[in-house]
Amino acid sequence: MALYGTLCWHFFVGCNPQGNSTSTKSFVDTANAAAAFILDDSTISSEAWMQSYILKVRIALQNKIPIMLLESKDSFVLNAQNIALTDSRFTQYLFDKNTKQPLRNEIFNIYQARPSDLGKVKMENNSKYFRVELYNFALNIATIAIVNVTAKTVVDVNVFPDLQPEIPLHLRELAIKLAVKNTKVCKALGYKPGETDALMANTKTALNNTKCERSLHLCVAPTFVKKDKALWAIIDLTDLKLVGIRWTEVNSTGPGERIGERKLKFEKIMECYCKKENTLTRNGWNMKYIITNSDGLKISHVQFKNKDILHSVKLVDWHVSYSGTDGFGYSDAVGCPEFSQAAVVAVSEPKIAELFNNGKSVGFTLEQSFQSELWPQPCNYNYLQRYEFYNDGRFRVAVGSLGRGCGNDGTYRPVIRIFFAGDKNTFKEWEENKWNLWQKEAWKLQSDKTGYNENGYQYLVGINNASYGLEPSKGQFNDHGRGDNAWVFITAYNADKDEGEKDLITIGPCCNTDYRQGPEKFIEPMPESLEKGKFILWYVPQIKNDNAPGREYCWAESYLDNGVYKTKTYPCMAGPMFIPIK
Amino acid sequence: MRIESIFIVSNFIFWGCNTSIPADEALEIGITDCRIQPPFFVQSRFDLKRSALSTSEKRSTGLLLIEIPKTNGELKRTWQHPTWQLHGNMGPISTDDLGNTYVAPVPTVNTLLNNPEKQNTIFKVDANSGELKAFVKLAMDKPDPTNVFGLLGLQFDCHSGFLLATSVSGSTRNISKGKIYIIDPKNATIHDELNGYDAIGIGTCGITGTKRVYFGLARKSEIWSVEMDKNGKFKGHVQFEISLDLLGPRGDDKARKIRFDAQGNMLVYGVEFNFNLTAPTEKQETLYKFSWNTDENKWDLIP
Numbered sequence: 115m116a117l118y119g120t121l122c123w124h125f126f127v128g129c130n131p132q133g134n135s136t137s138t139k140s141f142v143d144t145a146n147a148a149a150a151f152i153l154d155d156s157t158i159s160s161e162a163w164m165q166s167y168i169l170k171v172r173i174a175l176q177n178k179i180p181i182m183l184l185e186s187k188d189s190f191v192l193n194a195q196n197i198a199l200t201d202s203r204f205t206q207y208l209f210d211k212n213t214k215q216p217l218r219n220e221i222f223n224i225y226q227a228r229p230s231d232l233g234k235v236k237m238e239n240n241s242k243y244f245r246v247e248l249y250n251f252a253l254n255i256a257t258i259a260i261v262n263v264t265a266k267t268v269v270d271v272n273v274f275p276d277l278q279p280e281i282p283l284h285l286r287e288l289a290i291k292l293a294v295k296n297t298k299v300c301k302a303l304g305y306k307p308g309e310t311d312a313l314m315a316n317t318k319t320a321l322n323n324t325k326c327e328r329s330l331h332l333c334v335a336p337t338f339v340k341k342d343k344a345l346w347a348i349i350d351l352t353d354l355k356l357v358g359i360r361w362t363e364v365n366s367t368g369p370g371e372r373i374g375e376r377k378l379k380f381e382k383i384m385e386c387y388c389k390k391e392n393t394l395t396r397n398g399w400n401m402k403y404i405i406t407n408s409d410g411l412k413i414s415h416v417q418f419k420n421k422d423i424l425h426s427v428k429l430v431d432w433h434v435s436y437s438g439t440d441g442f443g444y445s446d447a448v449g450c451p452e453f454s455q456a457a458v459v460a461v462s463e464p465k466i467a468e469l470f471n472n473g474k475s476v477g478f479t480l481e482q483s484f485q486s487e488l489w490p491q492p493c494n495y496n497y498l499q500r501y502e503f504y505n506d507g508r509f510r511v512a513v514g515s516l517g518r519g520c521g522n523d524g525t526y527r528p529v530i531r532i533f534f535a536g537d538k539n540t541f542k543e544w545e546e547n548k549w550n551l552w553q554k555e556a557w558k559l560q561s562d563k564t565g566y567n568e569n570g571y572q573y574l575v576g577i578n579n580a581s582y583g584l585e586p587s588k589g590q591f592n593d594h595g596r597g598d599n600a601w602v603f604i605t606a607y608n609a610d611k612d613e614g615e616k617d618l619i620t621i622g623p624c625c626n627t628d629y630r631q632g633p634e635k636f637i638e639p640m641p642e643s644l645e646k647g648k649f650i651l652w653y654v655p656q657i658k659n660d661n662a663p664g665r666e667y668c669w670a671e672s673y674l675d676n677g678v679y680k681t682k683t684y685p686c687m688a689g690p691m692f693i694p695i696k
Numbered sequence: 697m698r699i700e701s702i703f704i705v706s707n708f709i710f711w712g713c714n715t716s717i718p719a720d721e722a723l724e725i726g727i728t729d730c731r732i733q734p735p736f737f738v739q740s741r742f743d744l745k746r747s748a749l750s751t752s753e754k755r756s757t758g759l760l761l762i763e764i765p766k767t768n769g770e771l772k773r774t775w776q777h778p779t780w781q782l783h784g785n786m787g788p789i790s791t792d793d794l795g796n797t798y799v800a801p802v803p804t805v806n807t808l809l810n811n812p813e814k815q816n817t818i819f820k821v822d823a824n825s826g827e828l829k830a831f832v833k834l835a836m837d838k839p840d841p842t843n844v845f846g847l848l849g850l851q852f853d854c855h856s857g858f859l860l861a862t863s864v865s866g867s868t869r870n871i872s873k874g875k876i877y878i879i880d881p882k883n884a885t886i887h888d889e890l891n892g893y894d895a896i897g898i899g900t901c902g903i904t905g906t907k908r909v910y911f912g913l914a915r916k917s918e919i920w921s922v923e924m925d926k927n928g929k930f931k932g933h934v935q936f937e938i939s940l941d942l943l944g945p946r947g948d949d950k951a952r953k954i955r956f957d958a959q960g961n962m963l964v965y966g967v968e969f970n971f972n973l974t975a976p977t978e979k980q981e982t983l984y985k986f987s988w989n990t991d992e993n994k995w996d997l998i999p
Contacts, residue, residue: 136902141870141915154902254945271763275750327968372941380970407841442755445806453869453971457805487974496782617841622805 143363143371146343148380150360154462158354163291167284168354168676171218175677178206180216181248183284184224187609190263191224192605194244198259203271206311207250207257210674211526213318217252218281218677222279227260235260242267245307248278252678254278254330278332283353286334290390293347296356302345303338311338326350326357326375328461328487333375339364339485344374352678370634380451383460388450394466394479399503403464403480408447408455409531409619411464411482411499416505423577427511429499430618431632432458433527435625436520443524443624448484448497455619458484458495469502477504482514490670490681497528498685512593512689515657517670522661526668529621529632530689532651533607539647540576541604549574555641555649557629560586571693573602575651581695587655593687596667598655600688603633607648616649629643655688715925717855726956730854734795735917736826740775745941749797751786757809758786759799759821759828779828780953783819784809786852788953790859792881798831798859800847805975812839815846816865818879832884834877836865845865847952848914849898855907858887862895864914869971870983876911880926888929890922896969897951900924900984903960910937911963912951914969917941919962938961938995939943940966944982952981962986962995 129148158164172180179199187190187244197206208219227243237243241264248257256277260270281289287309293299294307324346326333338345348357358378362371371377386392388406391414396403401416401424406503410429417423435443449456462483469477480501482498486494496516503509515527542549542560544567566572568591571583613636614621621632633652650665660667666684674684713862717725721983737744742763753774758781763773783795799819813836820831836846849862859879866873874894878887895911900910908921909930917940925931940949949966956962964984969972986995 141872323942325942327946327948330945374947376946376970445808447806447973450842451970451972454843455807455844455973457973457975459972459974487968488980619812619841622810623808 120131129390129392142381142385143364143386146361146363148679149387150358150378150382151302151381152358152463153298153356153684154465156353156355159292159295163288164354167288171343171676174220175216175218175415179205180219180677181205182218182276184221190226190242190244193263193266194224194246194261195221197261197263197266198246198248200269201259201268201271202260203247203273204246204257204268207253207255207273210252213674215674217250217387217674219248219250220282221246222249222282222285223247230591232260238265239264241265249279249332252333252674254332254352254577256509273666276330281351283330287353288354289349290336290549292349292354292356296347296359298356298359299338299345299347302359302361303340314600324348324372324374324397326352328376328379329353335373346378347630348373348374348375348378367640379461383463384450384452387460387464388454391532392464394480396466397479397503397505398507405460405464405482406449407453408619409451409617410448410484410497411460411480411501413480413501416535417508418503418509421580423509425531425533425535425575426449426608426615427501427530429497429513430529430614431621432495432497432515433529433622433624433626433631434495434519435525435527435627437525441625442601444495445622445624446497446618447494447620448499449617455617456484457499458486461485468502476506477502477508489516490518490672490683496670498687500687500689504690507518507694508691510591510689511653512591512673512687513655514593514685514687515659515668516683516685517659517668519659519668522659522669523666524659525627526657526659526686527631527654528657530653530655530687531618531633532653534577534649534651536578537647538576538578539649540574541649541651542574543646544572544574544578552604552644554643555603555605555637557601557634559629560598560600560602569693574695575692582692583695584651585691585693587688587690591687591691594667594685596657598653598657598688598690600656600690601629601631601652601654603637603650603654604644605630605633605636605644605650605652606644606646607650614665653690657688658684659686715929715931716923716929717902717907717926719902719905721906723960724902725853725855725907726899726903727958727960728854728902730793731791731852732793734791734794734797734821734823734826736777736795736822737822739826742764742773744773747791749791749799751789751799751802755898755950757784759789759797771812777821777828778828780821782828783817784811786819787848788851790852792852792859793854793857796881797821798850798852798881799828799862800850802848803844803973803977805973807844807973810844811840812844812846814840815844816859816863818847818850818859820881832879832886834861834863834865834875834886836863837873839865840868842869844973845971848896849911851898851900851954852881853900853924855900856924858882858928860898860900861891861910862898862911864896864971866892867894867914867971872915874914876909876922878930880928890930890934892897893920893934895920897954897965899954899956899962901956901960901962903956904993907928910954912940912954912964914950914971917950917966919950919954919964938962938964940984943997946980946982948974949982949984954995955962960988961998976994979997 246259256274324335376414412428414426432446446457451459500512573584668686669684785804804940816834846865850978855902861877874891894914919938923931951967953965985998
């Protein structure tokens with residue numbers, strides 16, 4: 115056991131958990147959930163031990179029978195392996211059925227069959243039987259062959275979807291190395307662990323078995339016990355990376371409740387981003403942000419250089435309709451992963467990143483993605499919210515779909531709610547070469563005939579004593595967007611009525627193709643005056659998806675990388691830019 | 697075996713007398729089916745041998761009678777009484793010994809058709825007319841926006857003639873207000889209730905020699921049970937029975953439905969459930985089968 119403080123000494127601190135009421139039973143270990151780490155980096159380690167394994171995978175994929183074989187000095191084992199490879203039932207899942215490209219397959223274990231392994235197989239006297247276990251990483255399938263090495267025959271083959279055999283020694287060692295060499299693990303423990311510190315990474319004990327419940331990848335959890343706590347490091351052996359780490363309290367029977375991918379991610383997001391508002395101060399901007407129950411990532415109290423700009427912005431709904439079938443589609447809310455009304459949930463933390471233009475930093479972005487469990491499979495969704503804040507005071511509220519949905523005839527209509535700060539606000543539209551003030555609540559569609567001023571602004575928003583041009587996307591934002599074709603609604607703010615200040619339940623149905631996207635219910639039947647100077651802007655882009663090769667839009671496709679499926683995305687980004695008028 | 701004390705609301709507590717069901721009688725409970733096909737099925741003119749009620753058909757709302765196609769190429773035929781889609785999307789279904797069907801609303805994807813304030817009502821489909829009407833409106837607080845669910849499980853208990861129901865109405869991430877109800881279908885009243893358990897699937901069985909109500913927790917991958925006495929009341933302690941942790945493709949399934957086959961094996965239909973409205977189009981459900989191990993007094997997974 116390494117000593118404290120030899121190489122690293124920082125205990126990591128996650129978000130500060132919000133206290134539970136002492137009068138109620140807590141179902142969540144809030145402190146440990148909040149202190150967990152989700153690791154989103156998909157880069158494979160460049161260290162020699164990992165690259166050596168990757169090389170073996172690549173070599174195996176080039177073989178006629180693309181299987182990484184088990185290395186052994188036991189001739190019975192080798193014979194059993196060779197005999198199994200001759201059986202077409204055993205090798206039926208080696209290639210992608212469409213592209214015929216090889217899938218990552220590996221023989222995990224070969225051992226003398228026990229009577230219980232033989233099932234209905236009738237044993238012949240004087241014959242030796244071996245059980246050969248093949249795992250397909252791409253499809254998450256185990257194929258088990260029973261081989262009579264004496265008769266040189268395969269006597270039985272069974273395929274088990276979603277079953278993962280015991281991992282072999284070299285993968286156990288790989289998992290432990292991935293854990294102990296990770297700086298997050300080191301920081302969490304407060305020392306650099308040795309490989310022997312990880313408890314039995316491949317045994318079927320309660321100590322370290324785990325699952326990646328969402329990705330359905332092969333995962334194990336090297337577990338490090340420190341005093342009365344255990345640190346779970348969840349290793350994804352399909353993607354060869356650390357998924358995340360989390361502490362549990364050790365009890366008398368082991369390191370507490372099992373930590374899996376879903377629990378780690380969901381509880382971290384709930385504790386740190388759903389239960390509490392976070393503060394972001396950067397490049398002259400100040401704001402708060404929180405993942406809502408059903409209205410996406412909400413930003414609020416947004417200031418630039420200490421001037422109030424936005425009261426709040428959020429994404430109320432995604433309406434998805436398919437033209438092939440009348441009235442078919444979904445009205446999806448996005449939000450927190452548990453105890454929410456979200457149909458597509460947050461599975462990663464909000465990301466803050468530098469924003470570049472021509473290689474020069476011009477601001478920063480705040481992003482949040484929401485993902486269905488089986489995405490990119492058909493009828494599953496992946497949505498992105500991106501707020502852009504520029505050093506010169508511009509800001510953009512952008513949203514996008516990463517597919518893939520239920521067909522190639524889909525139209526996405528996200529409903530964005532923007533509530534400006536200030537109480538002497540005005541809204542003007544560029545019409546007939548001049549700005550015309552909107553006196554009452556109304557809606558308008560951006561179309562081919564829409565007029566824009568010389569700077570490309572369709573509207574002018576007055577926020578107290580400042581003005582912002584609203585520039586919708588016409589495909590000019592270098593994000594592959596093809597134009598918003600958006601409905602804009604302006605509704606008066608009423609302090610005595612909740613018109614979306616709190617979390618909104620689903621605001622409208624999936625499949626209205628006209629202005630009836632939900633906000634109109636706050637306008638009709640009698641539009642109110644906007645003279646009070648406080649109003650909400652609802653922005654509803656209309657985005658048609660496309661799967662035509664070379665023109666993919668709001669789409670996602672799977673491809674093979676080192677024999678396992680990865681996803682290529684074709685986001686369709688939409689949303690307006692707000693530019694301060696000097 | 698884990699034991700938790702419970703709060704049982706009962707009108708009477710029987711002191712000094714044995715209210716348990718005799719073991720030889722208990723052994724048949726859950727195994728012997730009493731339910732009959734609703735007579736109104738004939739209205740559909742379907743082949744009744746291939747017809748069943750469903751609440752999970754794509755692109756349809758509420759309850760539906762479906763006729764399973766005879767051959768692969770044949771289209772599935774459906775029939776719906778006009779009252780069956782008036783209350784939004786539906787979830788659990790159970791039929792009684794007279795052919796009456798009980799069904800409860802459960803929101804799917806969103807709450808457009810399922811007002812969260814109306815998710816704690818059991819509906820009854822009349823055996824003869826097929827008309828769906830509200831049957832029992834279970835009490836509920838104003839729902840918290842973080843939990844839009846109410847009733848999640850229903851099962852008619854052939855032995856007692858009572859209807860069992862589970863509800864998570866009013867529960868939040870930190871507070872469990874779930875209840876398990878025993879309802880008398882004759883007069884639509886609550887016969888008994890068990891407080892503080894958020895559960896989904898429910899079923900009764902006596903294969904262990906004691907009649908027990910088994911229920912799948914909504915927050916954990918576990919099945920628990922409590923004894924049901926000869927008066928149709930909950931009795932004694934609630935106890936842990938089975939963990940679904942690490943089982944199946946996902947490893948954290950919750951028991952959506954619990955049934956027993958003719959041999960007394962427990963059939964558990966496991967799904968993902970996290971108190972949200974995610975709904976993969978392709979239903980991700982795994983069937984787990986457990987047999988009662990009389991030597992060790994525990995349920996064993998049948999691989």
